[in-house]
Amino acid sequence: MTLRECLAELDIPDRRESAARALSELVHAFGKRLQCSKQDREDVVQMVLERLLDPARPVRDVQDAYVKRMLQNKLSSLFRERKRVATLEDPTQIADERAHLAVEHGTGGANELDAERTIAAAFDELLARAISLRDARYRVALEADARQLLELATRAVDIDELIARETEADEPKTRVRNRLLRRHTRVREALAEALELLESEHPERGQELDLMRGICRRLVRCQRSNSRPSGGSNV
DSSP states (O other), X not given: OOHXXXXXXXXXXXXXXXXXXXXXXXXXXXXXXXXXXXXHHHHHHHHHHHHHTOTTSOOOSOOHHHHHHHHHHHXXXXXXHHHHHHHHTOHHHHHHHHHHHHHHTTOTTSOHHHHHHHHHHHHHHHHHHHHHTSOHHHHHHHHHHHHHHHHHHTTSSOHHHHHHHHOOTXXXXXXXXXXXXXXXXXXXXXXXXXXXXXXXXXXXOXXXXXXXXXXXXXXXXXXXXXXXXXXXXXX
């Protein structure tokens, strides 16, 4: 069965069980391309299957590439969380990063932990508004790409690592970089559209809007710096 056939038959009661098994086989096959340990691969596959099998949030008419991206983004989130935990074990490092974020986004007068939470809340609100403006078919991909771009902006991951994760066999790295650039450009455009609406609807929220503008500017700078190939091979 193809991916679309599996997803479509999930809505047919007497075929749901067999469709779920076939879907599991497909997602496990896609997961074999992930560059990670066997245990991480299985964890990521299960997370994606839970999402695809959730009747409250059905995913239906999508391509194979959509599910492959879901797998990669779940793996990225897993790696990011591990890095965050490791960072929290170093009080000096986390304090320095909070201070940097506070200065970067104009919250220097606030407690550093509160500043970090404020920045995260501002990004989440902006992203939620951007997602609400998109067709349901594209919302999961938009959120995943937005958080991937944020990872780059906060240096939780570097562009070469992302390229390595997303490169298919024998695929030129320049093509992968350009694909990431297009996806991240769509993210920035969606966030900019959401910000414009929030500015028109809530002009009284000056400080919060300034924070969102600062986040958008940082994402722009991040994408510009990563749009140029690094010193390594680009083949």
